[in-house]
Amino acid sequence: MTENPNLIPIYAEIFLVVATSAILLIDMFLSEAKRGITYAMSLLALVGCAWFTFADFSAGTTTYTFYNMVVSDPMGNLLKLFTYLTVGVTFIYSRQYTHERGMLGGSLGGEFYVLALFSMLGQMVMISANNFLSIYLGLELMSLATYALVALRRDHSMSTEAAMKYFILGALASGFLLYGMSMLYGATGTLDLTVMAKAIASGSINPQILVFGVVFIVAGLAFKLGAVPFHMWVPDVYQGAPTSVTLLLGAAPKLATFAITMRLLVEGLLPLAFDWQQMLMILAVLSLVVGNLTAIAQTNLKRMLAYSTIAQMGFVLLGLMAGVTGGDSTNAPAAYSAAMYYSITYVLTTLGTFGLIMVLSRAGHEAEELADFKGLSKRSPWFALVMTMLMFSLAGVPPLMGFAAKLAVLQSVLATGQLWLTVFAVMASLVAAFYYLRVIKTMWFDEPVDTAPIKVALDKNVVLGLNAALLIVLGVMPGPLLDACITAMRTTLAS
Incomplete structure (x- = not known):
């Protein structure tokens, strides 16, 4: 059997492989003083990827290729576009930070940019995967690049320790996911998610084997999302990694993980929704409790934001577990699009918070303690105002986009009739407001400890301003992005 594969859905991936390989080769001949060329080429590579993906997204169709191993659909293309935006903004925020810490000089060269682009390539493969093999290929490509990024400062003991923890626990999580995939493959005899869903729906497969496999799948996904009790790596890695790498870990990969969660649980295992939704509910409740309560005790801002991330992922899981009620999937498009919208808004807010930490840091000083603020x-009243908006958005205060995201998820949970879970999520958000407001109080009412002048490049200041403006625009007018998520999700579910 032969097939002439349709290459159009993977033009962006092909372009990125070629561009990143070219950047790696060109960078070998550049001196540290000319490292800005690598930076510019990396941003141009992202623009090229966005051009190919946007053309595919505009078509609004779903295309399968490479024997159904790859799928191009509106959900995947929308997530890819935000992935490019996230990585590009991260590069802009990180340029001065990485240069001051010697991450772009000497023998390291432009490896920060190259590894980040290869990590993004893995995320793109994950987002478009429709087969166990392609999902795992993308996951490992992303993970191996991020392991190296965390350890990029080889002379920094905390970074090395964080990389070791991340590598060991990441390998364990990959083992969970791979074992769950092998169980499902053994039960259904296929690696194709579409074929698997049909096989499970037929009712001819032993349900005990399927549920056993789903348990390991959910455990592996929970690790990548940073959900309790698979959250142990998040605070240590967030604190130990350079802030530029922390942002690469905490932003774009969340979109890719959301995508494979949708591919595996919704597109491949929807007939088992009753089983995995119960697991997600437990993970969501635990994440909201542990994440918010532990964040209160943190004095390191990066650690606090790590526990905040754990709690925020609890909201994403709430959206994912509200799609099917008693076998009725009427609420599925609204629930899954709310979870997707929440993931995007969380990533956009995370860009600003860690970006501001990098802006306030300088050579020999990391502005990551609460006292530094x-x-x-x-x-700088301007930076204090931006950080205030970011904290209010994370807390879900109107009219910022964090409120619209939380409201969309809570409405989808309430539509399932689980009033207690909705009230619990609201109460958890009230607890979270304490540590977000503490940051605001520290900035506006405490006396400054550090009086060093804040020098910021124009491009970072402009992007930070746009980042803050986006919080308000998407909060006041959440309709366009939310409608795009709903339309994309309906098209994807219909295929």
């Missing part, structure tokens, strides 16, 4: 309003 004391009296920020007196040093």
Whole structure:
């Protein structure tokens, strides 16, 4: 059997492989003073990927290729576009930070950009995967690049320790996911998610084997999302990694993980929704409790944001577990699109928070302790205002986009009739407001400890301003993005 594969759905991936390989080769001949060329080429590579993906997204169709191993659909293309945006903004925020810490000089060269692009390539493969093999290929490509990124500062003991923890626990999680895939393959005899869904729906397969496999699949996905009790790596890696790498870990990969969660659980295992939804509900409740309560005790801002991430992923899981009620999937498009919208808004807010930490850091000083933000309003009212908006958005205060995201998820949960779960999520958000407001209080009402002048490049200042403006625009007018998520999800589910 032969097939002439349709290459159009993977033009962006092909372009990125060629562009990243060219950047790697060109960078070998550049001196540290000319490392800006690598930076510019990396941004151009993202623009090229966005051009190919947007053309595919505009078509609004679903295309399968490479024997159904790859799928191009509106959901995947929309997530890819935000992935490019996230990585590009991360590069802009990180440029000065990485240069001051010697991450772009000496023998390292432009490996920060190359590894980040290869990690993004893995995320793109994950987002478009429709087969166990392609999902795992993308996951490992992303993971191996991020392991190296965390350890990029080889002379920094905390980064090395964080990389070791991340590598060991990441390998364990990959083992969970791979074992779950092998169980499902053994039960259904296929690696294709579409064929698997039909085989499971036929009712001819032993349900005990399927549920056993689903348990391991959910465990592996929970690790990548950072959900409790698979969250142990998140605070240590967030704190130990350079802030630029923390942002690469905490933003774009969440979109890719959401995508494979949709591919595996919804597109491949929807007939088993009753079983995996119960697991997701437990993970969501635990994440909201542990994440919010532990964040209160943190004085390191990166650690606090790590536990905040754990709690935020609890909301994403709430959306994912609200799709099917008693065998009725009427609420599925609204619930899954709410979870997708929440993931996107969380990533956009995370860009601003870690971006601001990098802006306030300087050579020899990491502005990651809560004390570093004391009296920020007196040093720079503009940065204090931006950080205030970011904290309010994470807390879900209107009219910022974090409120619209939380409201969409809570409405989808309430539509399932689980009033207690909706009230619990609201109460958890009230607890979270304490540690977000503590940051705001520190900036506006405490006396500054650090009086060093804040010098910021124009491009970072402009992007940070746009990042903050986006919080308001998408909060006041959430309709366009939410409608795009709903339309994309309906098209994807219909295929």
